[in-house]
Amino acid sequence: MWLGTTPHNMRTIILLFTGMLLLGSCNPKHTQQSSVIIENIDAKKFNELIEEEKGIVLDVRTPEEVSEGHIKNASTINFLGSDFIEKINMMQKEVPIYVYCRSGNRSSKAAELLKENGFSKVYNLKGGIFEWENKGYPLVKPDTTQDEKIQQLTLAEFKELLKTDQPVLVDFHTTWCSPCRQMAPIVDRIEELHKDKAVVLRVDIDKSKELGKSYKINGVPVFIIFKNGKEIWKHNGIIAEAELKKQIDDNL
DSSP: OOTTOOHHHHHHHHHHHHHHHHHHHOOHHHHHHHTSEEEEEOHHHHHHHHHTTOSEEEEOSOHHHHTTOBOTTEEEOOTTSTTHHHHHTTSOSSSOEEEEOSSSHHHHHHHHHHHHTTOSEEEEETTHHHHHHHTTOOOBOOOOOOOTTEEOOOHHHHHHHTOSSSOEEEEEEOSSOHHHHHHHHHHHHHHHHTTTTOEEEEEETTTOHHHHHHTTOOSSSEEEEEETTEEEEEEESOOOHHHHHHHHHTTO
16 A cells, blocks of 8 residues: 555545546547448348438449439549549538448548548448439439539639629539539529529539639538628528528528
């Protein structure tokens, strides 16, 4: 026994020492990483989860593979593309991601990259599209219709468009993003409804990088309302048509 200690004090010292060891062994980075879930699931479970429509379906195959058919409402980012990391970081990180490829190999690697880049929950389709089709689930052909309203703009061009006394609603958008495509007809209806009262723009942020950087567009879709050239409202992700309309109406 240490000099000057009692059995009670000795127990206290041991408990304190043990607590310090436990605290010292905690790695904050590891704790954050361990809170991220990557779950490999079969086609049945994958279908059930995406039917709930609470996340983003992500197809990481090549454009040639995607052209043969994809899961409905899938965002498409080529895992083999040099801009894969850049593009996944434009998706919402707080919602579940349902990722798949042809057989499950690339999507497993993509799931790890999603985890490393801060996504909160990732589900990987075991067996990929092969398993999906074997279980009888449908694929859809990609919509090849060109969006004539999506624009490529420089920062200078954009600032010129803001020089109006009307409110300006900007939809920062990409062609590969499924939530962006889902919002496009809503934005079109709002544009038609507010014709001559507001300006509505849809900007391709993939092709307008200077603009995206200037306005800190870190995800898509992003909606911003400007008035007299100044940002007065901003929303990330899908939004209800009624809410988007209200924001415009409140600023007419």
